[in-house]
Each structure stands twice: as structure tokens, then as C-alpha cells.
Amino acid sequence: MSDRLPGSPTHETTSRLPSLKPAGEVLVTGGCGYIGSHAVRALCEAGYHVVIFDSLATGHLESVMGSCDFKLYQGDLQDLKAVEAVFAQHRFQGVIHFAGLTLVGESVRDPETYYGANVIGGLNLLAACKRHAVPRFVFSSTAAVYGEPQRVPIAEDHALRPINPYGRTKLAFEHALESYRVAHDLEYVALRYFNAAGAHPSGTTGEAHDPETHLIPNAFRVALGQKDKLIVHGRDYETPDGTAIRDYIHVWDLALAHVASLEHLAAGGECGAFNLGTGAGHSVLEVIRMCEQVSGRTIPHEIGPRRPGDPPRLVADAERVRRILGFRPERSDLKTICEDAWRWHQAHPGAYR
Numbered sequence: 190m191s192d193r194l195p196g197s198p199t200h201e202t203t204s205r206l207p208s209l210k211p212a213g214e215v216l217v218t219g220g221c222g223y224i225g226s227h228a229v230r231a232l233c234e235a236g237y238h239v240v241i242f243d244s245l246a247t248g249h250l251e252s253v254m255g256s257c258d259f260k261l262y263q264g265d266l267q268d269l270k271a272v273e274a275v276f277a278q279h280r281f282q283g284v285i286h287f288a289g290l291t292l293v294g295e296s297v298r299d300p301e302t303y304y305g306a307n308v309i310g311g312l313n314l315l316a317a318c319k320r321h322a323v324p325r326f327v328f329s330s331t332a333a334v335y336g337e338p339q340r341v342p343i344a345e346d347h348a349l350r351p352i353n354p355y356g357r358t359k360l361a362f363e364h365a366l367e368s369y370r371v372a373h374d375l376e377y378v379a380l381r382y383f384n385a386a387g388a389h390p391s392g393t394t395g396e397a398h399d400p401e402t403h404l405i406p407n408a409f410r411v412a413l414g415q416k417d418k419l420i421v422h423g424r425d426y427e428t429p430d431g432t433a434i435r436d437y438i439h440v441w442d443l444a445l446a447h448v449a450s451l452e453h454l455a456a457g458g459e460c461g462a463f464n465l466g467t468g469a470g471h472s473v474l475e476v477i478r479m480c481e482q483v484s485g486r487t488i489p490h491e492i493g494p495r496r497p498g499d500p501p502r503l504v505a506d507a508e509r510v511r512r513i514l515g516f517r518p519e520r521s522d523l524k525t526i527c528e529d530a531w532r533w534h535q536a537h538p539g540a541y542r
């Protein structure tokens with residue numbers, strides 16, 4: 190790549206499918222990651238011209254190759270010159286910002302890396318948006334901005350008291366977005382995801398984190414014989430079966446919510462934060478049983494101690510996104526999530542390797 194001009198794309202693909210409508214150029218940071226790669230696909234299907242900026246630190250080029258027509262710039266958001274070089278060559282009508290580091294435990298051990306990637310990197314992106322008068326911005330936020338829930342389901346007006354550096358970096362960036370809206374008219378939606386899960390319905394792309402901390406991929410690793418057993422973190426919570434309850438949302442529903450957010454902003458819709466969950470919760474044991482049902486395999490598991498900072502129930506109040514964005518998840522029932530995830534894991538036991 191050394192003979193590449195600064196700011197020239199590392200990959201360009203040509204479309205196999207015609208775009209439905211010319212909807213303009215959209216920058217997707219972190220577009221090679223788990224959620225970003227599904228959003229890239231959904232944006233292409235909606236007719237947008239997609240430009241990806243990704244360091245490939247945790248993402249996979251294979252997650253987007255062949256899925257649609259896009260340009261990819263490989264670079265780190267903390268490199269302001271690299272960010273500026275991309276903006277100099279395009280006229281973005283929107284930015285969707287997925288890029289960031291996502292592991293809670295790692296953020297506790299290494300806060301400087303998390304503030305660097307999630308706050309400094311994000312601020313570089315906002316500076317470029319301001320310089321190039323980008324009108325719209327959609328941000329991957331998280332339920333971690335709420336911290337220990339005082340009431341469940343959790344609505345957007347719940348107190349914002351994140352209990353780890355990961356959640357604090359995400360909240361800091363939400364504050365920056367609101368400040369840019371006031372000062373520079375940047376219209377934004379911050380989507381606070383609950384638990385992203387599932388895979389593309391075709392089984393061609395899915396979750397491939399390393400290390401993998403999420404329940405469903407780890408359950409399927411056991412089902413595939415890649416791990417001996419699954420550890421259930423605590424069975425002494427005040428929940429019906431004693432295990433923690435979470436709100437799982439299908440990655441394809443998440444992807445479509447990003448397209449809907451861009452369209453909402455383009456139509457002059459309200460800015461702000463929106464929960465992305467279903468409003469329904471499932472316990473760890475329920476999820477394991479569903480993974481066993483869809484795979485037809487036994488998933489041995491063992492009860493371990495609780496993880497510090499894991500609340501018993503995290504479930505979204507999903508009313509605001511429904512009312513204001515008109516968004517309703519379509520694949521987020523637990524069975525469909527697990528079936529789609531199993532299709533991906535079974536067909537790709539080594540993930541993208």
C-alpha cells in the first residue's frame with residue numbers, strides 16, 4: 190500500500206445489484222465491524238453510496254466484501270490527517286459512527302486507550318464534520334450510559350450514571366454531539382443499543398469478536414465443540430430462574446434502524462437519544478435453552494460467580510424509538526435471533542478466518 194496516494198481508498202467494489210435510488214454519500218466508520226458491516230449492507234440496499242473508514246483493529250474486510258458496492262479507507266480516527274483526507278474527497282450527507290472499542294473489562298484496565306479511541310477519535314470525526322458542513326450524524330451509543338438501573342424498563346430520561354470507562358466514553362460523546370447540535374446545527378441521533386445479537390438472515394455475515402464476550406456466540410462455540418462448556422455468571426439474581434435478564438435486538442433490525450435514523454433526520458425529525466431494544470427480556474438460561482433447541486445440540490454449562498457490575502435486569506423501554514422514528518424490530522424474537530446466529534456459526538466455524 191506504500192505507493193497509495195494519501196486518502197485514496199484501499200478497496201473499491203463494483204455493484205452487482207443496481208442501487209434502488211441515488212440517496213447520496215454516507216460515511217460509515219467501523220463499517221467492517223459486527224454491526225457496521227450489517228448497516229453497510231442495509232444502506233447499500235436502500236440506495237446510499239457507502240464510504241467506510243475503519244482501522245480493521247477489530248473488524249474484518251471479509252464482512253463487507255462482496256456484500257455491496259462501497260469504498261473503504263483503512264485508517265484510525267485518532268489520525269486527524271487520515272480523517273481529513275477522506276472528507277476532502279467526498280461530500281457526505283450523513284455520517285454513521287460505529288467505530289470504537291467495546292469491551293467493558295478492558296476499558297477498566299486501560300482507560301486511556303478507550304478515551305483515545307472513543308472520545309478523541311470521535312472528536313476528530315466531529316471536527317471534520319464541522320469543517321465540511323456534514324448535516325447529519327448517527328451514533329452507536331449503548332445502554333451502558335445508564336449504569337445500574339434505578340427502574341426497569343429503562344427509558345431515555347433515566348439517570349445517566351455509567352459505572353465503567355466504556356460507558357463514560359460513550360456518554361462523553363453523546364454530550365459532544367448535543368454541543369455540536371447547539372453550536373453548529375449538526376442534526377444527530379444517538380442509538381443506545383441494548384444487546385446486539387444474531388446474524389444476517391443469509392448466514393453469510395455474523396458476530397466474530399476476539400475475545401468473544403457475548404452469550405449467544407459463546408453458546409454456539411460450545412455447541413460446535415470449540416469450547417467444553419459455558420460459564421453462567423451468577424444464578425442468585427432476583428429473577429425467575431436466578432440468571433440475569435437482557436434485552437436482545439437482532440443485528441439486522443439494528444442495521445435498518447440506522448437507515449431509518451438517517452431518513453428521520455433528513456425529513457427534519459427530532460434529534461436526541463433513542464433506546465434500541467425490544468422491551469422484552471430473556472434470562473441466560475432461556476437463551477441457552479433456545480440455542481440448544483435451534484442447534485439440536487446439548488450446550489453444557491456451569492454456574493460461576495456473578496461478574497462485578499452486572500445488574501439483574503437490563504431491558505429497554507422501546508416506546509420512544511417506536512413513536513418518533515416509527516421503528517419496530519422484525520427479527521428480534523429470541524428464536525429468529527438464535528436461528529440466524531446458528532446459521533452463521535455453523536457455516537463459518539472459524540468466523541472470517
Ligand SMILES: NC(=O)c1ccc[n+]([C@@H]2O[C@H](COP(=O)([O-])OP(=O)(O)OC[C@H]3O[C@@H](n4cnc5c(N)ncnc54)[C@H](O)[C@@H]3O)[C@@H](O)[C@H]2O)c1
Pocket residue numbers: 218219220221222223224225242243244245246247248249264265266267286287288289290291306310329330331332381382383384385386398
Ligand atoms: N455489540 C453490541 O452488543 C453493542 C452494544 C452497544 C453498543 N455497541 C456499539 O456499537 C459499535 C459497534 O460495535 P460492534 O459490536 O460492531 O464492534 P466491532 O468491534 O465489531 O466493530 C467496531 C469497528 O470499529 C473499528 N474501529 C475501532 N476503533 C477504530 C478507530 N480508532 N478508527 C477506525 N476504526 C476503528 C474496528 O476495526 C471495527 O471494524 C461500537 O461503537 C459499540 O460500542 C455495540
